[in-house]
Every structure is written in C-alpha cells, then in structure tokens.
Amino acid sequence: MGTRSLLNWRSLRWKIALLVAAACCGIALTVGLLVHHSTYERSMNEGAAKAHTALDTALTPGGRSGPDAVVRVPGEMPPELVRRVRTQGEAAVYDESKPYRPRMWAGKRLSDGRLVATWVDMTPDQLSRRALDRHMWKYSLAALAVVVPVSALAAELPNRRLRRVARTARRIASGDLDARTEAGGRAGDEITEISATVDSMADSLRDRLRGEQRFTADVAHELRTPLMGLVTSAELLPESEATDLVRDRVRVMRTLVEDLLEISRLDAGVERADLRPVALSDMVRDSLARTGLEATLTAGAAPGVVETDPRRLDRILANLLTNAHRHGGAPVEVTIEGTTVVVRDHGPGFPHSLLVEGPQRYPTAAAERGRGHGLGLTVASGQARVIGAALHFSNAADGGAVVTLRLPPTG
Numbered sequence: 001m002g003t004r005s006l007l008n009w010r011s012l013r014w015k016i017a018l019l020v021a022a023a024c025c026g027i028a029l030t031v032g033l034l035v036h037h038s039t040y041e042r043s044m045n046e047g048a049a050k051a052h053t054a055l056d057t058a059l060t061p062g063g064r065s066g067p068d069a070v071v072r073v074p075g076e077m078p079p080e081l082v083r084r085v086r087t088q089g090e091a092a093v094y095d096e097s098k099p100y101r102p103r104m105w106a107g108k109r110l111s112d113g114r115l116v117a118t119w120v121d122m123t124p125d126q127l128s129r130r131a132l133d134r135h136m137w138k139y140s141l142a143a144l145a146v147v148v149p150v151s152a153l154a155a156e157l158p159n160r161r162l163r164r165v166a167r168t169a170r171r172i173a174s175g176d177l178d179a180r181t182e183a184g185g186r187a188g189d190e191i192t193e194i195s196a197t198v199d200s201m202a203d204s205l206r207d208r209l210r211g212e213q214r215f216t217a218d219v220a221h222e223l224r225t226p227l228m229g230l231v232t233s234a235e236l237l238p239e240s241e242a243t244d245l246v247r248d249r250v251r252v253m254r255t256l257v258e259d260l261l262e263i264s265r266l267d268a269g270v271e272r273a274d275l276r277p278v279a280l281s282d283m284v285r286d287s288l289a290r291t292g293l294e295a296t297l298t299a300g301a302a303p304g305v306v307e308t309d310p311r312r313l314d315r316i317l318a319n320l321l322t323n324a325h326r327h328g329g330a331p332v333e334v335t336i337e338g339t340t341v342v343v344r345d346h347g348p349g350f351p352h353s354l355l356v357e358g359p360q361r362y363p364t365a366a367a368e369r370g371r372g373h374g375l376g377l378t379v380a381s382g383q384a385r386v387i388g389a390a391l392h393f394s395n396a397a398d399g400g401a402v403v404t405l406r407l408p409p410t411g
Helices: 003-007 012-059 079-088 123-154 156-173 190-236 241-268 280-291 310-327 352-357 374-386
Strands: 090-095 103-109 115-121 276-279 296-299 305-308 333-337 340-344 390-395 401-406
Touching (some): 012 115, 012 156, 123 156, 190 241, 280 296, 280 333, 305 310, 310 340, 310 374, 374 390
Parallel strands (some): 296 333
Antiparallel strands (some): 103 115, 276 305, 390 401
C-alpha cells in the first residue's frame, strides 16, 4: 500500500473512517447532552430542596441568622422569584446573574401577605457540572482519536479485496481473459459476490471469445479449399475485362481468407517468432520494393540492427503501407530512426475510436453493421506483439495518420 493510496482522502478507507467518526460524534454528542441535561435537572432539584429547607429552618423559632438568613425585602430578591411567589405562594429560582457565584433562591408568601426568601450557594455544584462537561469532551475526543485510525485500518481488508477485484477487471479489459480474483471459499458478503461475478463474467467472456475464434478459423479453413479452386479457374478464363474483374475480386477474397487464418493463429497464441539480427534499413527498403507502392524512405544517420523475425516484420510493414495508401493520402513517408520505423500518410487521419481502442476488425461504413478498421492493422498489431515490438497509432498535427513501430534492439 503506497503513500499516495494511504493519503487519498477519496478512498473508501477514509470514507468509512469519516462515517465511523461521524457516528461516534453523534453518539458522544447525544450521550453528552443527555448526561448534561440529567445532571443539570438533578442539580436544580437538589438545590431547590436545599433552599426550601434553609428557608423553613430560618423561619422556625430560634432559626439561624447570617448571610443565608431570611430576606424580607422584595427589592433584594430576584424579580422572577417575586413574581412566582406572588402567583404560586412559594417557588424556587436559580439565579446566575453573578456567573461565578450562582445561587438557588427559595421564597414563600406568609399568611399576612409578606414575602420572605433565602438562598443557598450553588458554586460547588456549578464547578462539578463544568468539570463533568470537560471530562466528557476530553474523553470523547480521546476515544475519537483512537476509533478513527482503528476504523481506517479495519477498512483496509475490504479495501484490499476491492482493489484486487479492480485489478482483475483491468487485466480482463486489457485482454488477459485468464485473470481471476481468487476470492476463495468465503461467502456471505457483497465483495465476495462481486468477485464471483467478475470471475463468472471472465469465464463467460473467455468461452464466448474462444468460440468465436474457433468459428472464424473453421470458416476460413472451409473457405480455403473452394477458394483455391476458384483461383485456379479464374486463371484459366480467357483474357477480357470481365476476367480481370473476376481475378481482382478473387485476389481480394483470397487475401481476406488468409488474413482470417492469420488472425485465428494469432488469437490462439500458437505463433512463435524466429528471431535473428536484421539490418533495419535494408529490411524496410526491401519490403517497400516488394509492395510496389509509392513511398518516400528516409533513414537516420545511424540505422539500427534489430533482433526480429524478418517474415513477420515484412508482413507488418506491408500492411501499414497498404493501409496508408488505401485509407490515407499521398505522399506516404517512411522514416527510420535507430530501431523505430514511422509510417505517415497525408490523408484524413485515424478516427478517434481507433486511437482510443486500437484496431478493430471488419471495417464498414454502415452504422448498423458495426464499426472497425479492417484486418490489416489488426494483423499488424498481432504480429508486432509476437516479435516483441510496440505499435502506436496517432494523428499528425498538420493532418495525416502516423504509425510508429518500435522494435527491440539486438540483445
């Protein structure tokens, strides 16, 4: 687990920790308010009882005198106490007009209508309640400081399992259909269900893709035999404009079938490269000559020697040049720099979908039949993977498609 992942506040780890912290704060606040309110009510009740007891004691014959003795002048009593005593006959009022010396007053109306009152000091009680509040806040914060990191660490286990599922999904998306989450036999939670679903999806996708690959290979093999007869028959036709048209269409069909067979072998993973050192500039020049297509070749000052399969490299270059002439525009330029070959045309450039998704099969202009970029670029990409090369597609700033082929150097 890297530092960047640990500090990513958007991660599920910190969202769980934040949720736990919010729940703890809510519980602490609720309990604190309940304890504070309960303690305050008890304090008020006990203070009122003490004040009434003090007043009754002071009014009995021989009662004490002094600072807590009876107050008989209404002007020296709290106005709220005077109002409530005149209305109710007796009452108790908590007076906080002096913040650091609160008092609990108790008053009574005598039979002759006079008002009497006394008070008791509530300072110790106030200090006790404030100390209780401080302790609750302090220990709540201390508990929160422990709970948040512990919850973040506890969230790491499901986080790790989710990251494994995400890594597996990315591997499947990149073409590794044998990737699995390896969730194990545990059951009963949502992450295990997601992992099992991803594995099931990968199994289904792999089986379906292999079925389509087998079907493509079978169809190509079935077409090959009648096609060879068709090629032979076309060669025996008398020379005419119709014959030339038939021969051209037969050549196109033969190329298509050969491409299908080649793609089926690449998909099956049975292709193996026969690597050996090759002078890149000579190889490219010979490939250009074999295609018979117009292209400008520019070689750098120090053309490199690459370790590759000449037959497969020739196939890649031929497909790139054919694609540049068929779908791009003249002039077509081929540049060699070290162990890199760049093929560029001056046509409309590659569509955005190809730049994002890479070459797709079976091009068509009809939207209802799907979209693709032909078999040529698909074959070139597959052969590049076989020889350990990298094929990159882009568009030039001033227009035109650019294909960059990076080959591994010798050794």
